Amino acid sequence: MTGRKSRDKLSPIQQRRMKPESRSIAAGAHLFLAALCVGTQAASSEIEELNQLSIADLMEMEVTSPGRKAEPRFYSPTAVEILTEEDIRRYGALTLPDTLRIVPGLHVARYIGNGYSVTTRGFSSAAANKMQVMMDGRILYTPLFSGVFWEVQDALLMDLDRIEVIRGPGASLWGANAVNGIISITSKSARETQGALFEGGGGNEELGFGAVRYGGRVGESTFWRVYSKYRYRDEQRLSTGAEAEDFSEHWQSGFRSDSYLREVHQLTLQGDFYLNNFGTLGREDADSRGGNVLGRWTRTYSEESDLQLQLYYDRADRTVPLQYDEERNTVDLDLQHRFPLGERNDLIWGANYRVSSDQTGIDGTYSFEPSERTLQWAGVFLQDEIAVIPERLTLTLGSKFEHNDFSGFEIQPSGRIAVTPWEDQVIWAAVSRAVRAPTRIESDVRFRPVPGAPPVIIQGNPDFESEDLLAYELGYRIRPLDPMTFEISAFYNVYDHLRTLEPTATGVPLTLMNEREGDTYGFESTINYQALEWWRLTGSYSLLREDLEFSSTSLDPTRGTTEANDPRHLGLVRSRLTLPHRIEFDQVIRYVDSLPNPAIPSYFELDLRLAWRPQPGLELSLVGMNLLDSSHPEFNGGSALQPEVERSVYAKVMWLF
Numbered sequence: 001m002t003g004r005k006s007r008d009k010l011s012p013i014q015q016r017r018m019k020p021e022s023r024s025i026a027a028g029a030h031l032f033l034a035a036l037c038v039g040t041q042a043a044s045s046e047i048e049e050l051n052q053l054s055i056a057d058l059m060e061m062e063v064t065s066p067g068r069k070a071e072p073r074f075y076s077p078t079a080v081e082i083l084t085e086e087d088i089r090r091y092g093a094l095t096l097p098d099t100l101r102i103v104p105g106l107h108v109a110r111y112i113g114n115g116y117s118v119t120t121r122g123f124s125s126a127a128a129n130k131m132q133v134m135m136d137g138r139i140l141y142t143p144l145f146s147g148v149f150w151e152v153q154d155a156l157l158m159d160l161d162r163i164e165v166i167r168g169p170g171a172s173l174w175g176a177n178a179v180n181g182i183i184s185i186t187s188k189s190a191r192e193t194q195g196a197l198f199e200g201g202g203g204n205e206e207l208g209f210g211a212v213r214y215g216g217r218v219g220e221s222t223f224w225r226v227y228s229k230y231r232y233r234d235e236q237r238l239s240t241g242a243e244a245e246d247f248s249e250h251w252q253s254g255f256r257s258d259s260y261l262r263e264v265h266q267l268t269l270q271g272d273f274y275l276n277n278f279g280t281l282g283r284e285d286a287d288s289r290g291g292n293v294l295g296r297w298t299r300t301y302s303e304e305s306d307l308q309l310q311l312y313y314d315r316a317d318r319t320v321p322l323q324y325d326e327e328r329n330t331v332d333l334d335l336q337h338r339f340p341l342g343e344r345n346d347l348i349w350g351a352n353y354r355v356s357s358d359q360t361g362i363d364g365t366y367s368f369e370p371s372e373r374t375l376q377w378a379g380v381f382l383q384d385e386i387a388v389i390p391e392r393l394t395l396t397l398g399s400k401f402e403h404n405d406f407s408g409f410e411i412q413p414s415g416r417i418a419v420t421p422w423e424d425q426v427i428w429a430a431v432s433r434a435v436r437a438p439t440r441i442e443s444d445v446r447f448r449p450v451p452g453a454p455p456v457i458i459q460g461n462p463d464f465e466s467e468d469l470l471a472y473e474l475g476y477r478i479r480p481l482d483p484m485t486f487e488i489s490a491f492y493n494v495y496d497h498l499r500t501l502e503p504t505a506t507g508v509p510l511t512l513m514n515e516r517e518g519d520t521y522g523f524e525s526t527i528n529y530q531a532l533e534w535w536r537l538t539g540s541y542s543l544l545r546e547d548l549e550f551s552s553t554s555l556d557p558t559r560g561t562t563e564a565n566d567p568r569h570l571g572l573v574r575s576r577l578t579l580p581h582r583i584e585f586d587q588v589i590r591y592v593d594s595l596p597n598p599a600i601p602s603y604f605e606l607d608l609r610l611a612w613r614p615q616p617g618l619e620l621s622l623v624g625m626n627l628l629d630s631s632h633p634e635f636n637g638g639s640a641l642q643p644e645v646e647r648s649v650y651a652k653v654m655w656l657f
Helices: 010-016 020-037 055-060 087-093 096-102 439-446
Strands: 080-082 106-112 116-120 131-135 161-167 181-187 195-203 208-218 221-235 246-262 264-276 286-302 305-320 325-341 345-360 366-368 371-388 395-404 408-419 424-435 445-449 465-480 485-505 510-532 534-548 570-581 585-591 603-615 618-625 643-646 648-654
Touching: 020 161, 055 485, 055 510, 080 087, 080 096, 087 096, 087 161, 087 585, 087 603, 096 106, 096 116, 096 161, 096 585, 106 643, 116 131, 116 181, 246 648, 485 534
Parallel strands: 131 181
Antiparallel strands: 080 161, 106 116, 161 181, 195 208, 195 648, 208 221, 221 246, 246 264, 264 286, 286 305, 305 325, 325 345, 345 371, 366 445, 371 395, 395 408, 408 424, 424 465, 465 485, 485 510, 510 534, 534 570, 570 585, 585 603, 603 618, 618 648
């Protein structure tokens, strides 16, 4: 039998999954009772007090990921966007990748269940591998393929302080794989999440979801919180009209504590545990489980000087029947130190060491030889920000020096210059080098059409080289009017040693090689306008052109269809209305151009959110996603039958007390 397991062979947990609607009601009731039991202490931060930033506030808002330090976002010599806690709440999405849909210049495409491609400036694929993604400093990409398993990356979204998205390389500080961009997710300190929170709801696609969180304190200087959440998402629809059998179910719990000692030391300890089940068409259900623990010590000497030491452990266990399974344990140690040198130099340096040990199965269509391997990465970085003309001209020079077990020693330098001719304008330019280091896929993979049996159709290459990028960027930001900001960033990227599949003399197996190169170029523009005190508008447009070529010796039969399937045009319009009687009405129109190969038609989509706060701390909302079509495809991840994203409407209640 090749379909889903018969009911009499299912575990009690799996049997309950056969009735998601009933279980959603039970889960919601359980979470509600748990919320009532955690305490009655009033939350120190109510919904009414959440920031509604003005345009002036946006100019002064600080970012930390571009330079590993806090700096005003408006003057940063980087194409960086921020999703604030207000942006996250008012969009109303339930997952991290769906929340990222409102970031200008970011292409987010769902291709199956909770499987997403998230990219910027090109190279979209089901295994997109040129974005560095971090959560509170913990790296989320897997050394299996340099990408992110988005279906297991989750957080209680109300506990996020911000999401920073950098378009363009950041390898001089963050190392290999920070090639086309960086996504840095930052959660609030436990001091900011005191009291209790309950949220829950459901709809036609998001069949049931809920969460509880409670925060307290120990003494005068230590704060803590704990949370638990659950989500069940229904199957998508195939282009034939049949069910795609790609439901997803996710549980996650976690904690965080922050201690502030003598106002100069901060100790943070946090962790998460998750359990995820998801359907696969024509096969048994897949599952993944794991967790992480992170500790961080920060010593602040002054506004210009601090020292930080961070250590985390991450465990991931993933099984996809008939395809592959993997167990992975990762330990990462990171040190950074910032201090001024004289009156015009702001130096930051650091070092990191990471070790990751895996154990993979040998009886799937994908296997790895050797089946077990321990990998190590080590590196140091140094960056100097030089005030050539204070408050007018700044030069930033830096580089990461890194070693990995696949390609050896890598140097990734960067130079950036920022000119501020007037207070409300900044012009910046940058030249950077970044690499996408090889992984287990490129070096050790074996793909067989029949699990565990010959012949091998695709094989890895121990001599696979790092993919290389030389990037040129130019940007401009201006505040032409008090209620308006505008920015535009242009880029020209030169890639070398891109991945290809090359046949042997007999045709098979195909071997992973580096026989592709080329250029990409384009620009992104964004405008923010406070039309009225209660009406905020945001618009963005992005253009991407790609000119990628194979070497004269390449015989790749795929001709690149497995990577770089990107839209030429991306557009976004957001409108946020804060109406009388504590009513919010938010609208998002998204445009994604057609994808060339595999072909996906272009589409417009509309997302709406209507919320009402009948009393302090209580919010009732109705959210609609993808409202213009009953269903539409966003990406083809290699499936012969294309899953399509369906129209989704769900109701949600959130209570802070």
